[in-house]
Structure formats: C-alpha cells, structure tokens
Amino acid sequence: MAQRPPTSREDLLASPAGWQGFVADWSADREAFKVPWGKAMMWIFLVSDTFVFSCFLVGYMTVRVSTTAVWPNPSEVFALTIGGTSVPLILIAIMTFILISSSGTMAMAVNYAYRRERVKTALLMLATAAFGASFVGLQAFEWTHLIVDEGVRPWGNAMGAAQFGAAFFTITGFHGLHVSAGVIYLLVVALKVLLGRYERSGNYQIVEIAGLYWHFVDLVWVFIFAFFYLW
C-alpha cells in the first residue's frame, strides 16, 4: 500500500511559513502537522517518553538533594584501571562515544534511504544496531561490576546513600531497555530494507521514523550523562 505524502510540494509552498504558518496550521480544519502520520505518531510517543524519563531524573534529583548520607562519587565508581592507572569515568565516556557514533551512522542511513540506496541504508542500520548492542553489553558489564563487586542494590549500597542504587538501576535500566528495543527495531527495519520491501512501495519514511527513535535514545543519554554521571 503506497502511502501518499499528505501534502504536495505546491501545498507547502502555498502555505505561509513562520508564526503565520503556525497559526494557519493549528487552526486548519483538517491537519495541523504537515508530515506523514507515522512521523507525527513517533514524535508524540517521544514527547510522552520525554516526560517519563524526566520524571525519573527529577525523582533522582529530589532524593539526591534530600539525602544527608554521602553520595558515591560517580567519577570513581565508574573508573577503570587501564595499564595500572585508574582512569576516572572512562567506562561511561566509552559508552557515550559508542552511542554518538551510532547516531552518526543512523543519520547517514536515513540519508541513503531517501537516495534509495538500499544496501548502503541496510548496512548503516546494521552498524547502528551493532553499536547499540555493544552499548548494552557494556551496560551489562557496568551492572555486574556494581552488583557483584560494589554490592549496590536497588534498596541500598555500601558506598553511602541508599538512593544511589534506586536511581541508578531505574534510570540506566529504563534507558538500556530503550536501547535494546531500538536494536530489535533497527534490525527488523534493516532486514525489510534489504529485502526490498520499501523499494516496491517507494516509501522509505520508516527509516527516518526509526531514526527519530534512535536519536532520541542518544538524546536521553546526553541528559543522563550530564546529570547522573557528571553531577
């Protein structure tokens, strides 16, 4: 089923831009968002997800500000010993770079999708999924280290404030779940791209929609990196 873009180029050129366009779009009797429905739905989902993640981060801020016990220093907790010297926060830095790299390959996948180069698109998406999988792998390593070696639990930890464990497992766990779901999502779409599913319909919009989700996962990590690991 070929999905027709909701507005033709002529329509868009005829409608005003800027604030006039904003008023015209929102007061229109048929459609406010001149994008394909799939893209609008993904954006609405992402806005809702923004609120869930924000509630976790605000909850974390609340317990962190209100606790009188010592908060563990993330810089030391997530340090790795490389070549005999302890490098602070290096594990999280590596995970950050992996996720940014995956965002780069995803952005290029979207680009090639619109150029209808389906092999390149699929390969870039598979690379993105591989980056995502390695991120989850490192997170598993990080969790194992904290649970087994440091004795951190959702209800407490040996290094100080009990809320550290609760905040850590909730926030990184929910983000890890998003990454894992994203990897599966990307693999499914990449496979369909490779098999020529969208070549027949001529509509590669799904790659951009999957990309929106993936960039959002990276975006959330930017905030977690700043507020949880650098604070």
Place this chain on the structure above:
Amino acid sequence: MQTVPAAEHASGQQHPIGLYLRVWALLFVLSTLSYLVDYFRIEGYLRWFLIVAFMLMKAGLIIAVFMHMRWERLALIVAILLPPFCLLVLVGLMHVEADYTFSTRGAYFTSDVQQTAVHPGTGQERR
C-alpha cells in the same frame, strides 16, 4: 560529495552527507570536553555551568540536525518543544521540597558529623 537532489527521490528530508559528518564530529568534541570537565576535576559553579552548557549544545545539535527539527514547520516544532518546558516547574517545585526535607533531616535525624557532610543541592563539596 555532489549528489543529485532529483525530485523523484527527494520524498523526505534530504541534506548533504557532509552536514551530518560535521555535526557528528562536533558531538564528539563536545562529549570529550564534558568528559574533560570531570577528568580535570573542575568543581563548584564552573563545573555546573560547563556540564549544562555542553549538554544543551549536544541536545540542540541532535534535535536540530539529526532529528531534522530545524527543517520542520513551526506548528510541529512548537507542539514538540513547548510541553517539556512545563517540566522546569516540576524541577523547581521538587527542588524546593527536597531542600526542605534535607534541612529537616539535618535538624532532627542526623548526628553533627553527618550534617556537615554534603549538600549536593548547592553544587558545593561533592563528597
């Protein structure tokens, strides 16, 4: 790289690859800088300023370019970006509330030793 913006192919967001590569590189640089803030143990309000500044720059780049927000119509931009600003009110309310909890805990539930330990809310004395 010069590619043809052929009308029959340009059914969606079409931008030069070079733009994505530049943003990608910039994100790497900004991440490195925010990591260096921790590496060089910058503390206090300067740390907060740098962390938040790099965070907002990275978030802005991802939303604007990778998620194509800067090429969308204003109606969509407003619908997506405006609601999260309500969260600032929640952040403010919860911070005030947590501050109060902290002070009452300090007054009634902790020994003098612990009381002077940390107050993350002020951004001072991290340990």
